[in-house]
Amino acid sequence: MASPHIGIIGGGIAGATAALHFADLGLQVSIFEQGASLVDGPPICHLHAGGNLYREISQQQCVQLLKESIETVKLYKHTMNVRPTVIAVPTQDKGQPEDLLPRLQVIKQAYQSLVEQDASNQVLGDPQRYFKLYSQQELEALAQCDVPEVDSLTDQSLDEWMIPFAKSVDLNTLKFPVVLVQEYGLSVFRLSATVNLALAQLPNCQIYTNTQVIGVQPKDKQWVINYKSNNKHSTELPEAITVDYLINASGYQTGVVDDWVKAPRSRLVEFKAAYVTHWQEGNALWPEVIFHGERGTPQGMAQLTPYPDGYFQLHGMTEDITLFEDGIAHSTDESSQPKLPEYLVNKIIHGWSKEQQTIRTNKAIKHMAQFIPSFASATLGGKPLFGAQQIPGTDITLRAASVSFAGDNYARMEIVKASSALEAAQQIEQQMRECGFYDELHLTKQNISSQLTIEQVIEKACTLAEQRSYPTALAKVGGVK
Template sequence: MKEQANPHIHRTSFSVGIIGGGIAGSTIALRLAELGVNVEIFEEGTSLVNGPPICHLHAGGNLYREISDEQCTALLQQSIDSLKVFPHTVNIRPTVIAVPKHDNGDPNALLPRLSKLKQVYSQLVKEDPTNRVIGNPDQYFKLYDKEDLQALSSQPMPAQPIRFDDWMIPVAKNLELDQFKYPLVLVQEYGWSVFRLAATANLALDKLNTSQVHTQSKVTHVEQQADQSWLIEYQQYDNSQQDHITRRSQVDYLVNACGFQTGEIDDMAKQKRNRLVEFKAAYVTQWPDSQGFWPEVIFHGERGTPDGMAQLTPYPDGYFQLHGMTEEITLFKQGLAKSTPSSAQPKLANTFIRKIKSGWDKSEIDIRSSRAIKHMSRFVPNYKTASVGGKPLFGAQQIPGDDITLRAADVSFAGQRYARAEIVKASSALSAANSIVEKLQSEELLRSPSNEVVIEQCFPVTRSLSAIDVERYAIQLAHERDYPEALAKTFSFELSD
C-alpha cells in the first residue's frame, strides 16, 4: 500500500501519461507526482531505468573536449541539481584526464575551460551554499606534471584516499609515464550509479500515491481526442496467463520519454522530428590485481579511430567498467542511424535491436570485452591481467537534431499537450522535468508556485529514502538484471578540504 505523499500539496485532477520509464521518464514522473499531479508511466521492461550505460555525472562535461563551454556549464548546473535531488546515487571519487603522446590534443588547451568551470561552480556556491555538492570549489581541479607523478609512484598506497594526491598514487604507479603529455588533470567529476538511480525511482514512485507505474507494458497507439486529451493503448504482459492484455488509458497531457524509440511515438502522434540514434556498449571487467582506490581515468583519443578515448570507471571489489571509443569496442559499425522524411524513428539494424531485446551472445561478450581490456592495457599495462566481469552495459542513445557531439539537451514541445524528453546525458533529466512543469504552468494547466522554487524541496518523498534502502534495492536490481552487485554498491570517499 502506498504511503500518503506530500501532505502539504493537494492532488490535482490533471493527469499526465509518460511513455518510457528510463531515467528521463522516471525523473519527470517523480517531479510531477511529488507536485500532486496524477501520473501514469508506461514501461516495456520489468522495472524502471534500464537503457544506455550511466556511469558518470558529467558535472562539467570534461570528458568531451569537443563540446562547447556552454554545454559544459549547462551540464555542471544540471549535475549539481541532480545530486541535490538524488543524494544516494553518486559515487564520490574524482576523474583523471590524460592526453597520450600519440594524440593531437594539447592538455594545456583544457585549462581555460577548467578555470571557467571552477569560476562558475564557485559563484553557484557563493549564491547558494547548498550547491556545494562536488567538493570544495577552490579544489575543483589540480594539475600534475611528470615529476609530480614520479614522486607519487614511490609513495605507499593509502588505506583510504582523503586528498587528491592519494587518488593519484595508483595512477602514478600503473601508467607508463613517458607515454603522456603533461600536465595530467584531476577534476571533481563524480561517478553515478545506474542501479541506485533505478532503485531510487522504483522506491519513490511506489511511495507516491499520485503515481501509477505500468511495467511490462508496450504502448501500441496514441491518439489525441477532440478535447486535447490523449488516448493511450498498450499491451500489458500477464505473467499468470502468459499472454498480452490490451488496455487503454486517457490522460490530459502526454510525455514521450521513450529514449531511442522516441520516434515511434512521434510517428503515432504525427509529430515530425529529426534525430540520431546511436548504439553503444560499455564492458564490465574485473581486475583482481588492482591495488588501492582508483579514480576514474579518461585517456583522450580521436573518436571512431583505433586510438579512440579509453575510459576506466572504478567500482568496489575490483570491478571496472570500460569504454573504448572505437568501432571494435564501444562504438559499432552501422551503429548510428538517423530519422528520415517519412519517419521520426531512426532505423537501427536488426542486430542491435536483437541485442536490446534479447541480449548478447557469450562469444561476442568475450570478444569485445577482451578488446576493451587490451585497449586499456595500452595505457595501464598491468590491466592485461583483467578478465570479463559480466555482460556489457548497453543501449541506444538518442540525440536530437543532427549534431553527434551534442551532450546537453533536455526537452522539446510540439503540437498540443505533447512533450518529448530528449536527454543525451542522465544529468539532463531533471532539467527536462523542470521544463515540463514550467510549460504546464505557462499554459495554466498547473498553478504556479507562490515563491521561488528550491529544487530539492520539490522532492520530499524521493529525498526521504535512506541510503541503506536505496543500496539494498539497487543490489536486488543488479541480481535481477544479471550484473555483479559491485556495480550497485556505494563507492564514495569525501575529499578533505
C-alpha cells in the same frame, strides 16, 4: 481546475525523473515501461559535472552540464560515487593538455559562482579544488608513495587519489600536465533504486512495468494511450487510458511516438556498449581515468570507471569496442524514428551471446592496457552495459540537450546525458504552468526521494543488479563516503 493527468511513455532516467518530479508535486501520473523495472537502460556511470570527457563540445554545454549535474545530485543524493576523474592526453593524440585549461577555469568559476549563490550547490567538493595539474615529475614522486588503505578513508587529498594512477600507468605514453578534476561517478543501479522506491510511495503515480504502449491518438484536447501487458500468457485485449498531457520519454524509440502523434522531428540514434571487467590488482581506491583520443578511430578515448571489489567499467570509443560500425541511424522524411540494424535491436531485446561479450570485453581490456600495462590481467566481470541513445538534430557530438514541445500538451524528453533529466522535467513543468494546466499555488512538493536512507537504496540497488545479472559491486558505493 482539476489536477491534470500526465501520461509518460518510457521509464528510463528521463521518464522516471519526470514521473518523480510531477508525482512529488501531487499530480496524477501514469508511467509506462516495457521492462521489468524503471531505469534499466544505457550504461550511465559518470556525472559529467563539467563535461571534460568531451573535448569537442562547447564551454556553454560544459557549464550547462555542470548546473544540471548539481541539481541531479541534490535530487538523487544517494547515487553519487565520490571520486575525481583523471584526464590524460596520450602522446599519440593530436591534442595538447593545455587546450583543456581555459575550459577548466571557466567551469571552476561557474561552480564557485553557483556555490556563492547557494551553499547547497557545493556537492562536488571545494570549488577551489575543482581541478589540479600534475607534471611527470610530480607523478613519478607519487608513484613512490604507499597506496592509502581503502577501509580507513573517509576523505582523500587530491594527491592521494593520484597514487594508484601514478604507480600503474605507463607515464611515457602521456603528454603533461595530467589533470585531476572533481567530476564524480553516478550509479545507475542506485539511481534506479531511488526512483523505484520513491514512486512506490506515491499513490498518485501508477507504474505500468512489463507493459508495451502500442499506440497513441488525440481525443479532443487529450491523448488516449493504448497499451498491453508483456505477459506472454495474457490473451486479454489491449487497454486504454486517457491523459491530459503526454510526455514522450521513449529514449531511442522516441520517434515511434512522434510518428503516432504526427509530430515530426529530426534525430539520430546511436547504439553504444560499455564492458564490465574484474582486475585483481585494482583493489585500491581509484579515480576514474580518461585517456583522450579521436572518436571512431583505433585510438579512440579509453575510459576506466572504478567500482568496489576490483570491478571496472570500460569504454573504448572505437568501432570494435564501445561504438559500432553501423551503430548510428538517422530519422528520415518518412519517419521520425531512426532504424538501427536488426542485429543491434536484437542485442537490446535479447542480450548478447557469451562469445560476443568475451570478444569485445577483451578488446576493451587490451585498449586500456596500452596505458595501464598491468590491466592486461583483467578478466570478464559481467555482461556488457548497453543501449541506444537518441540525439536531437544531426550533431553526433551534442551532449547537453533536454526537451522539445509540439503543441500545448505534448513534450519530448530528448536528454543525451542522465544529468539533463531533471532540467527537462522542470522545463515541462514551466510549459504546463504557462498553458494553464494547473495552479501551482495548490501544490506542495514532497521530496520523497530525499527521505530515503542510503541503506534502503543500496539494498534495493543490489537486488536490481542481481535481477539484471550484474555484479552487486556496481550497485555499492564507490569512492569515499
